[in-house]
Amino acid sequence: MDTITREITVAAARARVWEVITRAEHLGRWFGDAGAEIDLRPGGRLTLSFEGHGTSVGRVVRVEEPDRFSFRWARSREIEPAPGDETLVEFTLTETADGTLVRVRESGFASLTGDAAAYRRGNVEGWAAKTTELQRYLETVPA
Amino acid sequence: MSGQALAALADPTRRELLERLARGEASATTLARDLPISRQAVVQHLGVLDAAGLVRSARYGREVRWSPRRDGLIAAAVWLTGLAEEWDRRLAAIKAIAEEG
Numbered sequence: 001m002d003t004i005t006r007e008i009t010v011a012a013a014r015a016r017v018w019e020v021i022t023r024a025e026h027l028g029r030w031f032g033d034a035g036a037e038i039d040l041r042p043g044g045r046l047t048l049s050f051e052g053h054g055t056s057v058g059r060v061v062r063v064e065e066p067d068r069f070s071f072r073w074a075r076s077r078e079i080e081p082a083p084g085d086e087t088l089v090e091f092t093l094t095e096t097a098d099g100t101l102v103r104v105r106e107s108g109f110a111s112l113t114g115d116a117a118a119y120r121r122g123n124v125e126g127w128a129a130k131t132t133e134l135q136r137y138l139e140t141v142p143a
Numbered sequence: 144m145s146g147q148a149l150a151a152l153a154d155p156t157r158r159e160l161l162e163r164l165a166r167g168e169a170s171a172t173t174l175a176r177d178l179p180i181s182r183q184a185v186v187q188h189l190g191v192l193d194a195a196g197l198v199r200s201a202r203y204g205r206e207v208r209w210s211p212r213r214d215g216l217i218a219a220a221v222w223l224t225g226l227a228e229e230w231d232r233r234l235a236a237i238k239a240i241a242e243e244g
Binding site for chain 1: 234241
């Protein structure tokens with residue numbers, strides 16, 4: 001319940017995938033949509049900007065080329081990650097016959113405190129709206 | 144949806160309580176009879192689930208019976224699904240960028 005794990009196979013060399021997940025010019029496209037900055041070393045600062053939703057701040061945890069990269073990031077915008085307001089994102093890259101298996105694990109949701117912090121993120125607002133719609137729909141359907 | 148609901152659901156005993164309640168409303172005394180924990184522990188767990196919006200109580204004479212809250216459970220499920228979908232989108236974008244050059 002505290003962790004989300006997803007994976008995808010990419011038809012590219014692991015070194016190429018490593019660049020995509022760790023370099024600012026790419027992070028600003030697949031994670032943020034309005035640019036990113038990263039100081040790629042443990043403890044280094046990471047910023048992810050979102051069009052119309054401000055900037056999220058993170059801290060790099062592990063940089064173990066070629067297969068492990070992780071960072072903590074704050075749920076609230078514009079502030080440093082801190083206990084109660086951060087989750088941990090861990091990437092693992094594995095070479096396969098088809099290319100590279102990219103596995104991502106995000107954890108720490110159970111330790112988030114307060115709706116306000118969680119809802120401040122744009123996408124969460126979107127899900128909250130979706131939740132309300134779904135609830136309204138389900139209320140019209142007999143249990 | 145806050146971490147509170149997820150933290151409440153992260154505990155196996157509370158999940159077991161919810162599963163038991165999904166089969167029908169029950170009092171803390173009845174729940175304690177079905178599970179290997181004390182009535183006092185059941186009451187504490189129900190308090191956590193109640194605060195997280197996952198159960199509700201109703202009074203029948205001198206008895207308080209508990210039942211699951213559909214809205215709270217659905218909100219937790221939708222929230223987790225949304226997070227998973229967001230990562231699927233990000234992974235698809237990583238794939239597209241890596242494969243383009």
